[in-house]
Amino acid sequence: MKLPLIQLRCWFKTLALASCIMSLAACGFHLRGDTLMPFKTLSIKAVNPSSPMVLELRRNLETSHVKLVDKPELAEVVLNIVSEQPEKQILTLDGGGRVSEYQLRYRVSLRAYDNEQREWLPAVELLVNRDFSYDDTQILAKQSEELMLYQSMHTDMAQQIMRRLSHAKPVLPQ
16 A cells, blocks of 8 residues: 555654654653752842842742741841852954953852851852953944843853752751
8 A cells, every 4th residue: 555645744744753752752851840949948148139140049039939038047048149240351352452352250159058057058159251242333232232141141140059059958067
């Protein structure tokens, strides 16, 4: 029994789609979903509590079903954001000595501990950076691009902190 050419093509497309779906399932791919935290309550102590990164971090924690409390003594864990530093460094200059490329850096120093002063996250400095080209004939566009890159860096930093918090556990004295 011969299948018509159109039915044969349709059958091959279905087979290809099914094999792609099965290979994705076999490789362990799954959506990230909610981040489970090893604590129920958290207090954030930050140098700048209204910074974009801290606000993003708060939103992420709330979606993870962590209750944010204002008083550190009421929290299971205190996240101390010691410093946040945006930096801008010249990467390259053109032949005329004008800047043609910058590197943006965003550093955050933090630590996490509980009310018994046990470390949950030892003091660490996290760094996110982005390179971007610069053209002084397009100043407004490049300023807008720089702001968007910093927003992206704030989001990335908040996600890095969330991943670290999700694996945090108290260091027991030895």
